[in-house]
Amino acid sequence: xxxxxxxxxxxxxxxxxxxxxxxxxxxxxxxxxxxxxxxxxxxxxxxxxxxxxxxxxxxxxxxxxxxxxxxxxxxxxxxxxxxxxxxxxxxxxxxxxxxxxxxxxxxxxxxxxxxxxxxxxxxxxxxxxxxxxxxxxxxxxxxxxxxxxxxxxxxxxxxxxxxxxxxxxxxxxxxxxxxxxxxxxxxxxxxxxxxxxxxxxxxxxxxxxxxxxxxxxxxxxxxxxxxxxxxxxxxxxxxxxxxxxxxxxxxxxxxxxxxxxxxxxxxxxxxxxxxxxxxxxxxxxxxxxxxxxxxxxxxxxxxxxxxxxxxxxxxxxxxxxxxxxxxxxxxxxxxxxxxxxxxxxxxxxxxxxxxxxxxxxxxxxxxxxxxxxxxxxxxxxxxxxxxxxxxxxxxxxxxxxxxxxxxxxxxxxxxxxxxxxxxxxxxxxxxxxxxxxxxxxxxxxxxxxxxxxxxxxxxxxxxxxxxxxxxxxxxxxxxx
Ligand SMILES: Cc1cc2nc3c(=O)[nH]c(=O)nc-3n(C[C@H](O)[C@H](O)[C@H](O)COP(=O)(O)O)c2cc1C
Ligand SMILES: [Mn+2]
Numbered sequence: 001x002x003x004x005x006x007x008x009x010x011x012x013x014x015x016x017x018x019x020x021x022x023x024x025x026x027x028x029x030x031x032x033x034x035x036x037x038x039x040x041x042x043x044x045x046x047x048x049x050x051x052x053x054x055x056x057x058x059x060x061x062x063x064x065x066x067x068x069x070x071x072x073x074x075x076x077x078x079x080x081x082x083x084x085x086x087x088x089x090x091x092x093x094x095x096x097x098x099x100x101x102x103x104x105x106x107x108x109x110x111x112x113x114x115x116x117x118x119x120x121x122x123x124x125x126x127x128x129x130x131x132x133x134x135x136x137x138x139x140x141x142x143x144x145x146x147x148x149x150x151x152x153x154x155x156x157x158x159x160x161x162x163x164x165x166x167x168x169x170x171x172x173x174x175x176x177x178x179x180x181x182x183x184x185x186x187x188x189x190x191x192x193x194x195x196x197x198x199x200x201x202x203x204x205x206x207x208x209x210x211x212x213x214x215x216x217x218x219x220x221x222x223x224x225x226x227x228x229x230x231x232x233x234x235x236x237x238x239x240x241x242x243x244x245x246x247x248x249x250x251x252x253x254x255x256x257x258x259x260x261x262x263x264x265x266x267x268x269x270x271x272x273x274x275x276x277x278x279x280x281x282x283x284x285x286x287x288x289x290x291x292x293x294x295x296x297x298x299x300x301x302x303x304x305x306x307x308x309x310x311x312x313x314x315x316x317x318x319x320x321x322x323x324x325x326x327x328x329x330x331x332x333x334x335x336x337x338x339x340x341x342x343x344x345x346x347x348x349x350x351x352x353x354x355x356x357x358x359x360x361x362x363x364x365x366x367x368x369x370x371x372x373x374x375x376x377x378x379x380x381x382x383x384x385x386x387x388x389x390x391x392x393x394x395x396x397x398x399x400x401x402x403x404x405x406x407x408x409x410x411x412x413x414x415x416x417x418x419x420x421x422x423x424x425x426x427x428x429x430x431x432x433x434x435x436x437x438x439x440x441x442x443x444x445x446x447x448x449x450x451x452x453x454x455x456x457x458x459x460x461x462x463x464x465x466x467x468x469x470x471x472x473x474x475x476x477x478x479x480x
Contacts, residue, residue, distance in 0.1 A: 034133035058129035104228030112249035134271035204252025
């Protein structure tokens with residue numbers, strides 16, 4: 001086979017070339033590995049991609065890759081965009097890509113690296129270096145950066161979603177899919193007919209497949225065709241010999257199996273992206289594994305959800321900010337200059353930057369952002385700011401809220417679309433939550449009389465930069 005743009009190893013070569021790949025040996029999988037990843041992400045302004053090898057007490061031919069796409073340059077390599085763009089331009093480029101989007105159908109090939117090793121008997125996932133990522137996790141999670149691949153039994157389209165997957169002994173796993181997600185709807189159709197649901201899972205692959213697996217790909221569109229559209233070439237797949245379901249040709253580790261109605265095992269708790277152990281232990285469907293495939297020296301990809309302030313989830317913020325920005329444009333909201341779901345709260349806190357054109361413009365933008373398809377689920381605060389505010393800088397955003405909004409003008413929307421992962425909603429009431437719409441723009445009717453900002457103007461900044469380059473260079477680094 002020819003080397004491919006969607007081979008994880010090709011991606012890692014590129015990451016290595018720009019000096020962002022580190023190999024780390026001898027870290028135990030139980031708590032240490034996950035804890036270190038979180039600490040490194042929290043403490044580093046530009047965390048490297050981390051490849052853990054020689055993990056004690058586990059198979060020595062396997063490695064774990066973490067923090068694949070937590071920096072802009074790595075994300076750009078994964079998405080095939082320009083790594084030198086500033087953040088707004090990067091989001092604009094992504095917006096354009098998904099706006100003129102044409103999926104490229106995946107293609108089936110005969111043979112593939114994933115078939116380098118096939119195990120049908122004595123499958124032993126417990127020998128894999130699968131981490132217990134967070135101290136209070138109920139088990140070891142093989143699936144965080146994974147693809148759960150199923151087929152709709154009525155409409156026959158393929159879905160590949162990223163859902164968490166917990167080890168349940170040597171040859172079984174349990175998974176959690178939230179209500180309404182494609183994989184769950186498809187599975188329910190099998191179960192309602194009293195039939196087992198065949199499934200393939202991939203546990204290591206090029207990050208473009210992960211990005212497709214965890215973003216809002218339209219109903220009935222396969223994430224493989226979506227990923228093909230992003231990279232501009234078909235994703236290569238092979239047919240699983242037992243289920244006939246697709247397996248990514250360059251997957252590092254994959255399984256085939258089935259879920260049987262009523263065959264549940266305790267799953268969770270698991271540290272989730274809002275930064276909490278959100279769900280207790282509950283029964284969830286088990287996958288009984290029929291066959292395991294892996295490349296030689298396979299790499300397990302890990303994306304343990306961390307407390308958002310650890311700085312993870314940059315890619316999620318970028319993708320969803322672009323989707324909401326496009327939705328605002330589709331709804332006819334003019335002069336939006338930026339959308340940012342800050343990674344510290346991600347879906348719970350959206351920031352919109354507009355150039356105000358007419359009375360009610362800010363409210364219109366905020367209400368649509370809070371209820372459009374990519375923004376409605378698990379939102380909480382929507383803040384609108386003027387075009388002089390840096391929406392990526394929390395200081396600037398808090399300044400705008402603190403000085404331009406009036407709490408008596410905050411609107412509350414009730415009974416909006418929440419979900420089981422919302423930590424602020426008690427178990428009996430999960431499903432709904434409320435929204436605060438914070439207009440932190442200068443009030444439209446007297447915006448021209450609003451006190452002027454006392455910051456150095458761009459004109460003076462340019463002049464001082466020109467006049468005092470050496471002094472400024474010397475001084476920078478002292479502040480903060
Ligand atoms: C690291 C990571 C883990 C995720 N885990 C889950 C999960 O356990 N269950 C779930 O329903 N969604 C999970 N998601 C979100 C889904 O991947 C996302 O909603 C995706 O759009 C689902 O695919 P679907 O639209 O085909 O259902 C996770 C996302 C990420 C980035
Ligand atoms: Mn889907």
